[in-house]
Amino acid sequence: xxxxxxxxxxxxxxxxxxxxxxxxxxxxxxxxxxxxxxxxxxxxxxxxxxxxxxxxxxxxxxxxxxxxxxxxxxxxxxxxxxxxxxxxxxxxxxxxxxxxxxxxxxxxxxxxxxxxxxxxxxxxxxx
Amino acid sequence: xxxxxxxxxxxxxxxxxxxxxxxxxxxxxxxxxxxxxxxxxxxxxxxxxxxxxxxxxxxxxxxxxxxxxxxxxxxxxxxxxxxxxxxxxxxxxxxxxxxxxxxxxxxxxxxxxxxxxxxxxxxxxxx
Numbered sequence: 731x732x733x734x735x736x737x738x739x740x741x742x743x744x745x746x747x748x749x750x751x752x753x754x755x756x757x758x759x760x761x762x763x764x765x766x767x768x769x770x771x772x773x774x775x776x777x778x779x780x781x782x783x784x785x786x787x788x789x790x791x792x793x794x795x796x797x798x799x800x801x802x803x804x805x806x807x808x809x810x811x812x813x814x815x816x817x818x819x820x821x822x823x824x825x826x827x828x829x830x831x832x833x834x835x836x837x838x839x840x841x842x843x844x845x846x847x848x849x850x851x852x853x854x855x856x857x
Numbered sequence: 858x859x860x861x862x863x864x865x866x867x868x869x870x871x872x873x874x875x876x877x878x879x880x881x882x883x884x885x886x887x888x889x890x891x892x893x894x895x896x897x898x899x900x901x902x903x904x905x906x907x908x909x910x911x912x913x914x915x916x917x918x919x920x921x922x923x924x925x926x927x928x929x930x931x932x933x934x935x936x937x938x939x940x941x942x943x944x945x946x947x948x949x950x951x952x953x954x955x956x957x958x959x960x961x962x963x964x965x966x967x968x969x970x971x972x973x974x975x976x977x978x979x980x981x982x983x984x
Contacts, residue, residue, distance in 0.1 A: 807960050
């Protein structure tokens with residue numbers, strides 16, 4: 731049953747990049763990382779679990795904010811070295827800035843311009 | 858005018874990961890990499906240009922296959938260390954296997970299962 735985990739060519743740190751997409755809006759939410767345990771747990775529990783590179787530990791998305799991600803689908807690319815997660819984003823907020831997703835800055839005429847609103851202030855989310 | 862390029866914290870190899878999404882279908886096509894020159898050229902030319910890590914050179918997507926990508930939108934995430942490109946995929950084929958996108962394998966009951974058809978055989982694309 732763990733053959734599918736062995737097919738992923740884990741990098742030198744034992745990680746794989748994970749693109750997470752919102753199932754209903756189709757918007758790309760985040761790019762994060764998983765180790766073997768995080769991918770196995772995401773598949774088994776149906777809730778997104780990543781590897782926090784800064785905190786060096788498993789990170790169940792939403793454990794502090796309540797904005798969990800229900801896994802709808804897990805895909806892997808042709809080289810099997812990138813994972814694509816389709817999720818239902820609880821609360822509609824994936825970014826720590828309180829926005830729907832992390833890609834809220836758009837290139838316009840030589841500058842990055844903020845285009846997406848803060849849905850909930852971080853001070854309200856992380857108490 | 859190049860301040861926006863300086864805002865990207867290029868990694869030790871001078872690269873940034875780039876998620877490319879199809880503008881019309883909303884499907885995630887690929888995860889690739891850009892250096893400073895590739896990002897500048899993608900913005901200036903309106904055609905996606907990446908950095909090939911295997912060939913160690915600029916790689917204009919579609920230069921061999923004819924499947925160019927017309928840049929619709931360029932976004933950057935909250936940390937400005939991931940780029941999201943929204944493109945019109947010429948020919949509807951982004952993957953070197955001849956499929957619409959690279960994420961054609963889906964996790965099902967402990968295995969990766971191919972779900973998306975080959976639109977055009979690679980031998981027909983790369984002559």
